[in-house]
Amino acid sequence: MRDFSSDHRWLSINTATVRKQRGQDWPLPQILDACAARGIRAVSPWRDQVAAAGLEQTARQVKALDLELSGYCRGGMFTYTDAAQQQAARDDNRRALDEACALNAACLVLVVGGLPGASSGKPAHRDIASARAQVTEGIAALLDDARARRMPLAIEPLHPMYAADRACINTLEQALDVCDLLDPQRNGGLGVAVDAYHVWWDPKLQQQIARAGRERLLALHVCDWLVPTADLLTDRGMMGDGVIDLKALRAAVEAQGFDGYSEVEIFSATNWWQRDGGEVLDTCIERHQRCV
């Protein structure tokens, strides 16, 4: 297992972590500058942040600052109720793929979508099995393009509390079943993003990380699970403030040969998004050295 205690060379910042400072949007160009100024070598930006800053400008800035992208957030949201929605999802995922390539991301992270309509509070039906079938079909369709572009797709299983409205792939086992179905040869173009927040509770976590192996382990995301958790969406904790054994998780993925960045992704509406962004980045660095 790599020694993270003396530097932060393997720290990546998912820019959602500091998308706000003092409760206000912190523009991506400033976030990137602040990361680079601290010797942070990698980031994972969100599409809406990139769109606001401009794709070309962001690509130029990333290159000028010598930043890598540990991933790009995100494609997915494959579920639909009619052909127009299906096509719109396909088109949007093609654009996400283009952007990931333009930014030279290590992978395109896929948050696959839940029951159609549920994210806006109006689920079209209760048939999660059909949503799951649509997700598999959507990934299959995107995979051909992604392979042609040499952009790996990282399926991110989301915590089961998001099954209805964000992602109906909810365990690592389920994500790996999709990988095995669509990529039985393990050619490296399809894998998983392992986010501690989403998978820490899983009694089969160690087993499924071993099953994934190096080819399928495309990204590692870290934060912490707070006790109690006040909000389902925006109450993620800073590493060390919660109950996740992050070192054990990293040991498991590194035992498979994973040697990529460890990406800090925290959504914290009432705590970290209320603070100074630079202070948050400094805390990420310190906690990453001590707790991950």
Added chain:
Amino acid sequence: MRDFSSDHRWLSINTATVRKQRGQDWPLPQILDACAARGIRAVSPWRDQVAAAGLEQTARQVKALDLELSGYCRGGMFTYTDAAQQQAARDDNRRALDEACALNAACLVLVVGGLPGASSGKPAHRDIASARAQVTEGIAALLDDARARRMPLAIEPLHPMYAADRACINTLEQALDVCDLLDPQRNGGLGVAVDAYHVWWDPKLQQQIARAGRERLLALHVCDWLVPTADLLTDRGMMGDGVIDLKALRAAVEAQGFDGYSEVEIFSATNWWQRDGGEVLDTCIERHQRCV
């Protein structure tokens, strides 16, 4: 599959559903009277409610009203950090067993506990595997007494969002693994409580219900998952108001031969607990006929 549409003979009320009315505690004796007055034949009371009303008085009232107990809520909370805590948990579970027997419950439901200390906001450690080992050990120790008393133990897997602070058994598969370990002969004294709220998201739900079979399916709990869900603990929905396919779940358990009560268990701090208790019971009856 049984026809629930024309009567509510297979409806049970978990008394947490109406533990408050208009925001105030509704005493158990009044709840039991209100259930019986509506032809509800079964309930599942909580220990604190029984303690407040008195065990003997409750047993007498249950008998006088000809009510059955579809289960008794609850034993469990097996995890500990020292021998004194371990012994306290054992003693408390023995008392829960005594009470379940005194009330002639169909089973004692086990909510197994999370990381020790976490339910009071102070988790003693991050080693969920050790908590799980303590749970298995605690159930094993209780099982001997439960068998002698002929009181089935129903392990209730809780939603993964409760893994830290309420129950570290979080999938039906995991609960059945414990059953198979402790009761390889399937003698009927150990099984699971399948609560729709906790398991609806699981991609292996149908498979694991089939694995459970009739001997292990000791209880069926129903409510609904709301989109969005405002609170991790007290925002469960009334059947029909959310995204769970309750009929499909019931079909799956009945396909295994389950023919017991369907128990409505809703915690709803801002909605149902604010209403008139009788109105809530009437709604449970109507929704149970239409949506379960």
